[in-house]
Amino acid sequence: MTTAGWIMLVAAWGGIVGLTLWCIIRVLRSPWKD
Amino acid sequence: MSAGKEQWGTRIGLILAMAGNAVGLGNFLRFPVQAASNGGGAFMIPYFLSLILLGIPLMWIEWSLGRYGGVRGSGSTPGILDAIWKSRIAKYVGALGIFMPFVVMVYYTYVESWSLGFSLLSIFGAFPETGGIEEMTHFLRAYQGAEMHESGMFGNVDTGAFIFPGLAYGFFLFTLGANLWFLYRGLSGGIEKVALYGLPALFLFAIVLMVRVLTLGTPDPAVPENSIYNGLGFIWNPDLSALSNPQVWLAAAGQIFFTLSLGMGSIHVYASYLSDRDDVALSGLSTSATNETAEVVMGGTIAIPAAVAFFGVAATTQLAAGGSYNLGFVTMPVIFQQLPLGDLFGALWFFLLFIAGITSSLAMGQVVLRFLADGFGMTRSRAVALLGAVVFLCTQPVVLFIEYSYMDELDFWAGTFGLFVFGAIEVILFAWVFGIDRGWSEIMKGADIRPPRIYKFILAWVTPLLMIVIFLAWTWLNAPSVLLMEGVPEETRPYIIGARIFMLASLAAFFYLIRRAWRDKEGPRAQERERARIA
Numbered sequence: 001m002t003t004a005g006w007i008m009l010v011a012a013w014g015g016i017v018g019l020t021l022w023c024i025i026r027v028l029r030s031p032w033k034d
Numbered sequence: 035m036s037a038g039k040e041q042w043g044t045r046i047g048l049i050l051a052m053a054g055n056a057v058g059l060g061n062f063l064r065f066p067v068q069a070a071s072n073g074g075g076a077f078m079i080p081y082f083l084s085l086i087l088l089g090i091p092l093m094w095i096e097w098s099l100g101r102y103g104g105v106r107g108s109g110s111t112p113g114i115l116d117a118i119w120k121s122r123i124a125k126y127v128g129a130l131g132i133f134m135p136f137v138v139m140v141y142y143t144y145v146e147s148w149s150l151g152f153s154l155l156s157i158f159g160a161f162p163e164t165g166g167i168e169e170m171t172h173f174l175r176a177y178q179g180a181e182m183h184e185s186g187m188f189g190n191v192d193t194g195a196f197i198f199p200g201l202a203y204g205f206f207l208f209t210l211g212a213n214l215w216f217l218y219r220g221l222s223g224g225i226e227k228v229a230l231y232g233l234p235a236l237f238l239f240a241i242v243l244m245v246r247v248l249t250l251g252t253p254d255p256a257v258p259e260n261s262i263y264n265g266l267g268f269i270w271n272p273d274l275s276a277l278s279n280p281q282v283w284l285a286a287a288g289q290i291f292f293t294l295s296l297g298m299g300s301i302h303v304y305a306s307y308l309s310d311r312d313d314v315a316l317s318g319l320s321t322s323a324t325n326e327t328a329e330v331v332m333g334g335t336i337a338i339p340a341a342v343a344f345f346g347v348a349a350t351t352q353l354a355a356g357g358s359y360n361l362g363f364v365t366m367p368v369i370f371q372q373l374p375l376g377d378l379f380g381a382l383w384f385f386l387l388f389i390a391g392i393t394s395s396l397a398m399g400q401v402v403l404r405f406l407a408d409g410f411g412m413t414r415s416r417a418v419a420l421l422g423a424v425v426f427l428c429t430q431p432v433v434l435f436i437e438y439s440y441m442d443e444l445d446f447w448a449g450t451f452g453l454f455v456f457g458a459i460e461v462i463l464f465a466w467v468f469g470i471d472r473g474w475s476e477i478m479k480g481a482d483i484r485p486p487r488i489y490k491f492i493l494a495w496v497t498p499l500l501m502i503v504i505f506l507a508w509t510w511l512n513a514p515s516v517l518l519m520e521g522v523p524e525e526t527r528p529y530i531i532g533a534r535i536f537m538l539a540s541l542a543a544f545f546y547l548i549r550r551a552w553r554d555k556e557g558p559r560a561q562e563r564e565r566a567r568i569a
Binding site: 001002004005006008009012013015016017019020023024026027028030031032 | 044045046049074075078082263264266267270271272312313316317319320323324326327330331482483
């Protein structure tokens, strides 16, 4: 695994996991409107 | 109750059901193969660009079209397209959104049943303990009934590796029965419950397997290059020269399209149970993000890195070229056999695939149920019984002709090509027929997040053009050779033609049903009833 490989892995994992957690928090804070 | 008048119980249940629809065998098997064979880490650049420009916009389109149709009483795509496009052919174009889930369900349920069967066989230590890839290939073929040992069973009874003929059929019946049961239990009582328990279980199993794979180190110290680090490097080391190859961009866009279950018709149906005030923007984005976690983080860390750690880069390249099913059902059991507690890890792996499978096949079944409810007012129990009988009958050739590419043919046209066709059609209709201004306000209606305004431009121009280019390029590269059966052995051709006849007959049957449903809805009797109701 090269340094560039690690950078790609960390960037992809960080981006995706970060987005997923942000979505989960926003969904939990916004229940159904009715 | 009819399948058209139900509701989701909770928002998180809906998002998990949508994510379950998207997370399938492809996340754990197709993605790592695509990444490894298309430039490794460099693949991620077109992959994420496709997610932003194609995947998320299409997800919003399908969620908002589903809600738009559902509010107007039409949950499946014939009714939805008829509502947004004032043309006599709109409903027939929408037939694709029922035809594809139906045909895919016919073979997918069978593959799903292999996962369940292999999960139990793994627990009971029934896999061959020696013999490696070759022996396991025979074992899978014996399970599928494609080859038989002279004793009437496959394998070596002394080593505990044997299998009874017909076992696969038993698991298929159980899996189909389970699907029908959950569909019968309804939207919130069946599908949502499976998602609420199944998706967290799937993520838990995936994390356990990830940890196991990441702690493999160098399984054979005599061969230091076969290590988990080189396995991760095989997927993630960027080969930037790959970016100049259009095939890599096409593969990345195709993977995003398949993994999110776009162009299928199932997202529309699940979203059709929303009310006009419910958000689609945040929910659609959450579905995409959850699916991507399962794919990029988990799918990319299990199968291929483990295969490299045990067999090396060259052998893994060959194994991956053998296709996703071989990677999942042949390579992985052989790897688990070499680990302490391997039977347990094998069982987790296959049960994970089973959960990924059933949450997707339930979505396919629900599409047909919703169509029968909308079009014919059919009750859920009658619709489930009809669906079960038809799927059971139509799966028989899949089971019997597994070694004659019958299933592969269905998978190519209904499970791959058809998705591109329908995806391209719906994005054009949304942006240019329904109109981007109406479309954008539909996405923004009740939205819990504000998508950046640049997305209005992306939805109007970038996504449709990208979709058309991908559809044409992909079709040009793949369809002619499959259509002309190039390289197909003579003895296999009748089965492939049989699969095509089945698909054409299914499509014709759906056209007929749509015609009947609309005649009932718009015919003189319906108008008389409507006049009497108003009077």
